[in-house]
Amino acid sequence: MKEEPIPESLRGGKVGLLDVLRWSREQLLKGRGLWYVAGGDRVDSLVSFIHGWLAHNVFNGGSDPDWNHFETWLRDVKGEFPGEGWHVKFLTDCDGDHVRAAMKFLDYVEEFTAQTTRA
Numbered sequence: 001m002k003e004e005p006i007p008e009s010l011r012g013g014k015v016g017l018l019d020v021l022r023w024s025r026e027q028l029l030k031g032r033g034l035w036y037v038a039g040g041d042r043v044d045s046l047v048s049f050i051h052g053w054l055a056h057n058v059f060n061g062g063s064d065p066d067w068n069h070f071e072t073w074l075r076d077v078k079g080e081f082p083g084e085g086w087h088v089k090f091l092t093d094c095d096g097d098h099v100r101a102a103m104k105f106l107d108y109v110e111e112f113t114a115q116t117t118r119a
Contacts, residue, residue, distance in 0.1 A: 017053050017067045018113055025106035034099050043087045043101040070112050078108060 024037035024046075038045040057064055075081035082089050086105055094100035 017050065017057075017064050018070060018109055020053070021050075021106055021109045022113060025103070025110055028099065028103055028106065034102055038102070041098060043091055043098045043105075046102050046105070047085065047087045066116075069116070070109065073112050074108055080108065 027037050028034065033041060034043070034045060035041045038049045040048070054064070054067070071081065074086065080086055080089065087101060090101035090104045091098065094104060
């Protein structure tokens with residue numbers, strides 16, 4: 001598989017978690033494995049990636065208000081942020097298919113981003 005450089009839009013400036021998750025979705029749609037974007041082939045690898053990103057942000061004095069708005073939207077508008085975690089619910093919803101569960105989450109990221117950029 002041909003290696004592609006990181007897109008110009010994700011280089012050199014402030015990159016938010018939602019930007020990286022949208023890029024991750026694009027990679028999965030191109031047929032790249034979950035391991036390519038999250039370092040593992042399970043949906044909890046994506047969860048670990050997200051937690052690592054957020055921890056890095058906090059420890060470096062940053063914040064990601066877009067992520068906070070997305071979490072609130074996912075919980076309040078979509079009803080998809082249960083106590084056990086979205087990844088557990090989505091894995092059940094997708095009959096144990098880790099890639100489909102990750103895509104379900106990433107599709108919500110895309111939907112949210114599309115709505116907020118139009119508003």
